[in-house]
Amino acid sequence: MNELYALIKSLSVPERMLAFVILAPLAGGLLSGIDRKLSARLQGRYGPPVLQPFYDVMKLLRKERIIVNKFQDFPIVLFLLFTIFSGALFFAGADLLLTIFGLALAGTFFVLGGFCVSSPYSHLGAEREIIQTVAYEPMVILMAVGMYQVTGSFRVGTIAHHHAPLILYLPGVFAGFLYILTIKFRKSPFDLSMSHHAHQEIVRGITTEFSGPALALIEITHWYEVMLLLGMVYLFFAFNPWLAVVMALATYLFEIFIDMNYARFKWQLTFMSAWLFTAVAGVSNIIVLSLMR
């Protein structure tokens, strides 16, 4: 049962970081392929091959660079770099808060990329992306706070080795995290700033003016992000590594299921419901924990 631990522990910090940098996009792309296949089947379509996301990215990378201003690709590169950096920190077992702030920094660059092209569609996407960020950010921070309350540490390494199951202490926090995970995965009903489904929109929000290689980078960044977030789900069940992996995958499937069953919310509903759900599930959980201690 602990082979997974033994494997991870045998690696040094730089090796773990490197493993994340190489393996995360492969796993993320594969999950994305499964997502598309499964979604298609749920909708009664045949669906693309599982490896389709890789083919797409390969093709995008070979395309001509078409841009509207000279600097627009720079924020996207920074978005990718900082997402990778936060993910690498996380999987190296470093500080959870540092990871969260790094991820927020990466997200900010993405939004700035959307703003800097000054196109109406992209601008609207960027505004909505900020609203989404504001909607999920409190819950992400509270997750770290909750984990600290249980384990007494912000270090991912320590949290992952905690003997007791975190999920038993943090059911509310986990529920709140699941809720905002839908926003982070860009799934319906919260896919306001850009959607993953080609059939929903031709002009794709924040990425309207990004094409070819830049779009490929955005896609790859998303794979990294998905793996990082699933890593956070893993922490809730880390007392049993195999169970944790299964639960992380189950969470992903659950999000696909949610995606299939909901139409898009308005931003008002997205924002208010996310903050309220955070308050009801996350905050109450944290308060109970602090009273228990």
Add this chain to the structure above:
Amino acid sequence: MNALIFLIVFPLAVSFLALVPPLSLAVRKGVGVCVNIVLCAVPIYLLVANLDQGPAYFHLESTIIDIGMLIVELFIAGYLIYISFTSKRYLTALLVIVQSVIMVSFEFTSGHGMQIEHSLFVDKFSIIMALIVGIIGSAICLYAIGYLPEYHEHYREVKDRRRYFAFLMYLFLAAMFGIVFSNNLMWLYFFWEITTVCSFLLIGYRDDEPSRESAFRALNMNLVGGVVFAIGLVNLYSSSGIMELDKLLQTDKGMVLLPAVCLAFAGLVKSAQFPFSSWLTGAMVAPTPVSALLHSSTMVKAGVYLILRVAPVMENTAAAKMLTLIGGVSFLVTALIAISQSNAKKVLAYSTISNLGLIVACAGVNTAAAVWSAILLIIFHAVAKSLLFLCVGIVEYKLDSRDIEDMDYLIMRLPKLTAVMMTGMAGMFLAPFGMIISKFITLRAFVESNPAMAIILAYGSAATIFFWTKWMGKIMSIRHGVAEVVEHRVSRWEWITLGILAVATVVVCLAFPFFSFHVINPYLLEVFGKTPVVDAFNVMMVFIIMVGLLIILPLGLLFYAFVDKNYKRVGIYLGGGNIDNITFEGAMASTQPIALKNYYLEKYFGEERLFNVGVFVSLTLMIIMFGVAVI
């Protein structure tokens, strides 16, 4: 000791020199530069000289000084009463009279027997404050030299009183040095009142109805703080016979709780926490250097300075919990209100109150880690916020607007200024610069002691990201084509100041380990007997990100500007109806321009909706704070 007295007396002398009429502009500029250099150099000398030493206390034969201060106080009181009667503000007059009666009767009943052992003192925290006041404060005064001629060109109806303006600015600095070096609480009180009067006169500089209104509001609120300060001093002396800051901190805590709460109250007013926030948001009617001075290095920082000083007395009491919550409420509510504001100066004002709220909350928590991050917040906020105010001041004249919605394509119209402005913004909210490092530590400090504050911080940081990101996005949007560059009209004086502050913003970020280990930690060791444990790995990571960004950003921009040629440039997508880059073909073959506006979510975060909530909640907390202190 001489350096301390010099730092108080020198700006005072300069302020009177500024009143001398026949100096030409060139001479004034020359003097301004020299003063600036001296005011930067002396605090740095203090820092170097005291780097390995603990706090030092100085005795000063003070009978004459005390009498002199009393006379000045009475003179100011008389002046304020005169002004308030001529402008029919009787509440102000009443407050001044109450305050004067308290202080004069106190002076006559117990002034003679009062033994002051140490009048002045210096420790690491005072030095940090002196550095902020010296470097940033004097840089702002320098900026004012270039700014005021333009101001009067712009507002011809305002009476040109620039000598009087310079007098007040330097007087303000002198009073600030006085506050941070005074150990004698009577002196602290004296300098405290000087800053109140200076801010009143500076806010009312325009001398029209709105600015008079704001000035009197600021005066009234700060006078309330002053009255409570005076009551606190009287109570302190009558209950324990103490009139010195260091003795106050060493006394039995139960005995001096009420005076400490009174002093903290005065600090809350000065740092514009709820329910006293409206004076700071009203203060933006003043010329920009005044706002920059009030927000960064003086006034509000005096407030949090005093709160941090007296916080150890309140440790582990219900009063401290209330203080924490007042700070928390101010932090959260003003961050939310800032989302709904499109007036650039107002966004900055609310962001100031918000950050100060965090500092006050840290003071209330009062653990080594919390105070550590409070001091870092003071430093980072001072540099970044002064920089932003000065930038907005310039933008206001170049665009004839201080509305964020008018700052489209600012990076094309004022490229260098926008770069400076973005440095300031990055310092305010972008990880890993400045504020974020402190928030990181603050969150840790809160989680240990007060989970409710961690929750407030989680929501508040999200709001902070919102209003900064959309503003930053606005000014960095680029359109294809040309925009009129208006930057050449920015004066050299303004550039010099901006340069100093922009460099300072980057330097304090890079030098924060130095400040932490050599300046803040020794201070914490004196007060708490321990220092917060900071994970070395985290510090290293933060450093890598910071240095990485500082290298990547300029290199990347250069690459995309000059090296990268491999692309095809097209117009933006306008639903296929493009006419050119900013217009498209609408219905009936009409030509429609595009306009990009930000979200302000007025319905959720409107000022009138949230402001009163903040006032009432914090008023309740404040009453509880006094209640538990009296019992």
